[in-house]
Amino acid sequence: MMKSELNELAAFAMVARERSFTRAAAKLGVSQSALSHTIRGLEQRLELRLLARTTKSVAPTAAGAALLQDLSPALEQIAVALDKARSVRHRPAGRLRIVMSRSAAVMVMLPRLAAFAEAYPDVVLDVATVTGPVDLVAGEFDAGIQLGEYIQKDMIAVRVSPDLRLAVVGSPGYFSSRSIPREPKDLNDHRCITLRLPGGPYRWEFERGRKSVTIGVNGPLVIDDTHLVIQAALAGVGLGLVYDEQVAEDIADGRLVRVLEDWTPPIPGFFMYYPSRHHQPTALSALVTALRAKPAPG
Template identity: 80%
Template sequence: MMTNELNELAMFAKVAAERSFTRAAAKLGVSQSALSHTIRRLEQRLGLQLLARTTKSVAPTAAGAALLRDLAPALEQIDLAVNRARSDRHEPAGRLRIFMSRSAAAMVLLPRLAAFAEAYPKVVLDVVTGTGPADLVAGEFDAGIQLGEYIQRDMIAVRVTPELRLAVVGSPAYFASRSVPQTPKDLHDHRCITLRHTGGPYRWEFEKEGKSVTIAPDGPLIIDETHLAIQAALSGVGIGVAYEEQVAEHIAKGRLLRVLEDWTPPIPGFSMYYPSRRHQPAALAALINALRVPHRNDR
């Protein structure tokens, strides 16, 4: 059904309910003459007289009453749908589809999920995990969580973690028969656990005293998630890289040894990103406020 036809039918129903063009026009926010013209146009198109008019009253004809009986349930459903949509704009409710890596889910979302679910019980988070950035529009996602350096410049981005640091680690068993690397170039003599990223394997970037070094790691395993890289490192497969927070407990308990710590400066943390601020759903606004890092400059 075309929008004009729906508007005309809704106006007809309002006049029939009010039994007055004057009252109906006031409630619809249109002029009485415009409303009369709309009803005449509808009657001409249908070839039916829908309203009987006198100088003192307006009432549906038999044809108009029959049309109203069929029309009323549909108009009621449309009103309910519109009101529900309007309430979603003001009350956090409904489903949010979010894309993020497993690391982002573990480090950003899960620690704050219980409090968010308690505060907003009508919101359902539909989380899809994957590696690399995603096309939010093509994938029909409401938002994503990604490292700031990989977010497209046309996105709105809100910081959801402080700066992060990467940790290069290996197990004591692995280092038992191998020397500990002192510089990034020493990694060429080691088995490295390579992380797959968009466009190919992730290149390990190091910096110390203004000197930058990039290493293309080589080893027996290429994997697409830091949690799996950590497990491989714990098993003695080789040297892996992960976020400092992810391996802190393993390092503290001696299960992993950290190397090249002075070569790993802070990097920009995770940001939540989305296409536009216009008509932002209340549920998305609530999630952003729940995850954002306070006192940060967003773009």
């Protein structure tokens, strides 16, 4: 059904119920002449007389009354559907499809999830975890969480974590028979656990002062999840490159040894990104606000 046809039928139903062009025009927010023109157009297209008019009254004809009876349930359903849609603009509700790395899910999303679910029980977060950048539009996602350096320039980006630092770590057992690397080039003599990204293995990047170094590491394991990198490093497989927040307790308790710390300066943290602020769902606005807040102590 064309929009113009629906408007004509809604206008006819209003006049038939009100039995007055004046009252119907006022409720519809149009002029009486425009409303009369709409009804005449509908009658001419249907080749039916729908309303009997006199100088003092308006009433549906037999054909008009039958049409009104058939139309009323459908128009009421449309009105309910529109009211429901409008309510979403004022009350966060519905399903949000969000994509992020597993690290972002653990470090950003999970610490705030319980409070968000309590505050917004009508919002469902449908989360997909992937490694590497994702095209939100092609993947039909509402938003994503990613490191700032990987976000496309045409996206709206909102910081949802402090700066991060990378950490090169290995187990005490691994270092029991190997020297401690002092510079990035020393990694060529070590077994390293490589993180796989969609574009290929991640090359480890280091910086100290004005000097930047990129190393294509080698080792016995290539894997696509930093949490599995940590488990492999704990097991003595080799050296892993992860976020220091992920291994802070392991380092403090002596389960992992951190090296090359002076070569890993802070980097911009995680950002939530989405295509546009135009007609942004209220649920997405609520999630952005929640993720920008400090997580509740657990």
